[in-house]
Amino acid sequence: MAATFTWKSAERYALFAAVYAFWAVLYFAVGRWNLGRPASVIVWDPVWHFPKISAFVIPYLSAFAMPFLVLATMRDRRTFRRFSLIGAATFVVSSAFFAAWPLTILRYQTGTGLFDRMLEWLYLVDKPTNLFPSLHVSMAFLFAKAVAYVRPKWNPWMVGWATLVAASTLFIRQHYLVDVIGGIIMAYAGWWLFLRWERR
DSSP states (O other): OHHHHHHHHHHHHHHHHHHHHHHHHHHHHHHHHHHTSOOBOOTTSGGGGSOOOGGGHHHHHHGGGHHHHHHHHOOOHHHHHHHHHHHHHHHHHHHHHHHHSOBOOOOOOOOSSHHHHHHHHHHHHSOTTOOSSOHHHHHHHHHHHHHHHHSGGGHHHHHHHHHHHHHHHHHTTSSOHHHHHHHHHHHHHHHHHHHHHHHO
16 A cells, blocks of 8 residues: 555656756747747737835736645546646747747836745746747646545635635736736646546
8 A cells, every 4th residue: 555655646747847847848948949030019018007015026926836735635646647647738839929920028126025036036037028828827827626536615715715825926027918918818728627637
């Protein structure tokens, strides 16, 4: 019994690490490629009317904790494999959009406060190249639904968290509103495929 549990855990952790590494390599590779290409600015997007609230960098960064919550709660190997494949497919489709439609966005000037320093670091690490659809938003909603799939009572809290993450992308000008909408559509399309796969 102990050996079986160890193998299951090892497989889940290895798959988690592989998908996370795949996301990082693909995201930053496409982003670096887009740096040298002409990119559009969406002047009509409502994001220009959102005020700068540097504190929203906290919920934005909190999204990086969500996959670890999926790892902690989704313990069925077959379900975890399926969800991991859906997540990887979301990375690939999003990257195709990034490459096909290069966008950039004019960011806020940062100040000297703690949240401004954190925002400055984020701007330095994550260049404004991979915008539509927002991968940050799509994965936040996918992770939220995945946790709620295992813990149904958590659904309102998880979707609320993902919604806060989506809002944060606008208040710190990481994304356009159209990127957020595209990310939500991507998330629920992926979730629909996951549920169909599970029910088969």
